[in-house]
Amino acid sequence: xxxxxxxxxxxxxxxxxxxxxxxxxxxSATAASAAPAVxxxxxxxxxxxxxxxxxxxxxxxxxxxxxxxxxxxxYAAGLYxxxxxxxxxxxxxxxxxxxxxxxxxxxxDANELGKLFTQGMEKNATREEFAKAIPGTIKLGEIFATKNxxxxxxxxxxxxxxxVGTAITVDGKPxxxxxxxxxxxxxxxxxxxxxxxxxxxxxxxxxxxxxx
Numbered sequence: 557x558x559x560x561x562x563x564x565x566x567x568x569x570x571x572x573x574x575x576x577x578x579x580x581x582x583x584s585a586t587a588a589s590a591a592p593a594v595x596x597x598x599x600x601x602x603x604x605x606x607x608x609x610x611x612x613x614x615x616x617x618x619x620x621x622x623x624x625x626x627x628x629x630x631y632a633a634g635l636y637x638x639x640x641x642x643x644x645x646x647x648x649x650x651x652x653x654x655x656x657x658x659x660x661x662x663x664x665d666a667n668e669l670g671k672l673f674t675q676g677m678e679k680n681a682t683r684e685e686f687a688k689a690i691p692g693t694i695k696l697g698e699i700f701a702t703k704n705x706x707x708x709x710x711x712x713x714x715x716x717x718x719x720v721g722t723a724i725t726v727d728g729k730p731x732x733x734x735x736x737x738x739x740x741x742x743x744x745x746x747x748x749x750x751x752x753x754x755x756x757x758x759x760x761x762x763x764x765x766x767x768x
Contacts, residue, residue: 621761
């Protein structure tokens with residue numbers, strides 16, 4: 557049975573449309589597969605972007621590693637700086653923004669973690685350096701005391717912005733006022749990068765000198 561004129565026109569239009577639609581889908585899929593993925597560095601299942609933007613400042617991942625307690629993985633940490641460095645002094649002396657990002661790998665009492673950070677700062681600072689950092693250290697202790705517990709998968713970030721100070725966020729949420737003392741960020745970084753670091757292997761990893 558021959559098709560009527562309108563049906564013939566509709567059939568021809570459909571025949572032309574199908575290849576075009578298939579071609580468009582192919583191009584779309586090709587474009588999607590060709591889109592570059594954000595480069596990341598994975599440590600203990602935690603992905604750290606190789607580059608971040610901190611309030612307009614482009615930072616690169618200097619290094620990332622794991623904090624161990626005996627044989628247990630406690631957290632993964634990544635250090636971000638404007639340009640890669642390989643010594644603690646270069647991290648402290650950097651003029652631009654910096655950031656340390658920490659992701660928990662097990663549950664831990666947040667108040668206890670705050671105390672350990674304070675002890676780590678005191679252990680790695682001169683008496684004068686620690687005295688200057690005391691106001692910030694008190695605020696740091698208060699932040700972790702109110703959190704009670706950090707569970708596996710939760711994170712916190714320590715950001716330093718020149719002329720502004722040190723801001724701490726927990727799971728992306730600001731935790732209060734910026735700690736304005738300029739000495740505080742370096743004193744805090746000495747927990748991980750000082751002469752008596754929390755974990756010497758993690759220190760090496762953050763400085764891009766991993767021995768793993």
